Amino acid sequence: MATNIELAHASASATLAPRRSFAEVAARFVRTKPLGAAGAVIILGMLFLAVFAQMLAPYDPYVGDYGLQFARPSAEHWFGTDEFGRDVLSRIMYGARIALFVGFFASFIGCTIGALLGVVSAYWGGRVDLLLERLMDILLAFPQLILALAIASILGPSVQNVVIAISIPVIPRAARVVRASVLSIREFVYVESARALGVGHARVALRHILPNTTAPYIIMLTAQLGAAILAEAALSYLGLGAAEPTPSWGLMLSGSAPSYAEKAPWIALFPGIAISLGVFGFNLFGDSLRDALDPKLRKG
Amino acid sequence: MLPVITLVGTEFAFLIGGLVVTETVFTLNGVGRFVVDAVAHRDYPVVQALIFLIAFGFVVVNLLVDLTYAWFDPRIRYR
Numbered sequence: 001m002a003t004n005i006e007l008a009h010a011s012a013s014a015t016l017a018p019r020r021s022f023a024e025v026a027a028r029f030v031r032t033k034p035l036g037a038a039g040a041v042i043i044l045g046m047l048f049l050a051v052f053a054q055m056l057a058p059y060d061p062y063v064g065d066y067g068l069q070f071a072r073p074s075a076e077h078w079f080g081t082d083e084f085g086r087d088v089l090s091r092i093m094y095g096a097r098i099a100l101f102v103g104f105f106a107s108f109i110g111c112t113i114g115a116l117l118g119v120v121s122a123y124w125g126g127r128v129d130l131l132l133e134r135l136m137d138i139l140l141a142f143p144q145l146i147l148a149l150a151i152a153s154i155l156g157p158s159v160q161n162v163v164i165a166i167s168i169p170v171i172p173r174a175a176r177v178v179r180a181s182v183l184s185i186r187e188f189v190y191v192e193s194a195r196a197l198g199v200g201h202a203r204v205a206l207r208h209i210l211p212n213t214t215a216p217y218i219i220m221l222t223a224q225l226g227a228a229i230l231a232e233a234a235l236s237y238l239g240l241g242a243a244e245p246t247p248s249w250g251l252m253l254s255g256s257a258p259s260y261a262e263k264a265p266w267i268a269l270f271p272g273i274a275i276s277l278g279v280f281g282f283n284l285f286g287d288s289l290r291d292a293l294d295p296k297l298r299k300g
Numbered sequence: 301m302l303p304v305i306t307l308v309g310t311e312f313a314f315l316i317g318g319l320v321v322t323e324t325v326f327t328l329n330g331v332g333r334f335v336v337d338a339v340a341h342r343d344y345p346v347v348q349a350l351i352f353l354i355a356f357g358f359v360v361v362n363l364l365v366d367l368t369y370a371w372f373d374p375r376i377r378y379r
Contacts, residue, residue: 141355141358141359142351142355143313143314143316143317143355143358144314144317145317145318145321146316146351146355147351149320149335150339150347150351152339153344153347234321237321237324238320238321238324238336238339239340240339258325
């Protein structure tokens with residue numbers, strides 16, 4: 001009898017992982033996922049550039065110097081200047097703001113609306129589920145970039161409209177992922193016990209089910225962040241994103257940059273590197289975060 | 301084998317999305333550039349028709365992907 005109690009106690013304490021501080025969790029993440037940490041460093045670097053662009057940028061990104069068109073990369077202009085004599089480095093720094101703003105808000109809005117719809121459709125089930133899922137099916141029938149293109153064409157080009165255009169195709173994907181996990185969470189005993197205690201449906205859904213979907217939600221968010229930055233660059237490139245003087249990475253690649261590609265390759269080269277690096281950072285971080293957060297993939 | 305076939309469907313969508321950009325970059329006269337030009341000229345009927353066509357193609361490809369599961373794995377039966 002005594003051994004039984006001890007055993008029960010041992011297994012109970014084994015399942016309860018000790019609460020770790022943020023620093024400990026971060027140190028563990030760096031140790032076990034060096035690639036993910038590298039991604040985090042890239043993201044933090046981008047964030048730093050975006051926040052302090054005003055102080056860090058050596059020149060005004062909007063004002064050109066017509067005496068210095070197509071200047072080669074040099075000590076004064078590290079990444080050279082474009083066809084209006086604007087400093088490419090400064091424009092990339094300010095461009096990080098647009099990329100992060102659009103990337104973060106588009107994936108945040110898309111994933112949040114999608115997650116709420118997923119919880120609603122999985123928790124209530126029945127006709128609500130059927131109706132919402134068929135709606136999501138309709139949205140999923142469009143390739144992501146094509147749907148964003150169509151929405152952007154209706155709304156017209158501006159930064160806010162790009163956020164809306166990119167976030168809508170994210171909604172059905174987030175809804176599917178969250179719905180799948182809510183379907184299993186709904187059957188857990190604590191949900192039943194909460195219902196038995198007389199807790200209302202809305203409270204069960206918001207307080208007991210929603211917090212348990214944070215892992216897939218955060219994974220979706222980081223995965224879509226990189227995709228959203230890429231989509232923003234594609235839309236700006238096609239002339240549906242930010243309008244001309246705005247220093248958006250996609251916009252810097254388009255316009256006259258391709259026609260000057262032989263004469264002044266740095267105009268297109270450096271924004272291209274910035275886009276690739278940013279998306280690469282978010283993908284590395286998102287992948288490692290998924291491994292770290294998903295208990296099924298966690299080793300040891 | 302089956303996950304690879306599944307990827308064909310998703311990759312198809314991704315590549316059509318990429319087509320829009322690639323055809324603009326290399327000035328190829330394809331559906332992708334047609335969409336972009338129609339959008340640029342605010343030609344809504346053309347945009348609508350092309351988006352519908354692309355979505356239709358995407359759905360058909362995914363239907364074929366679903367059907368080929370049974371061909372590659374005889375244990376799968378559709379009732």
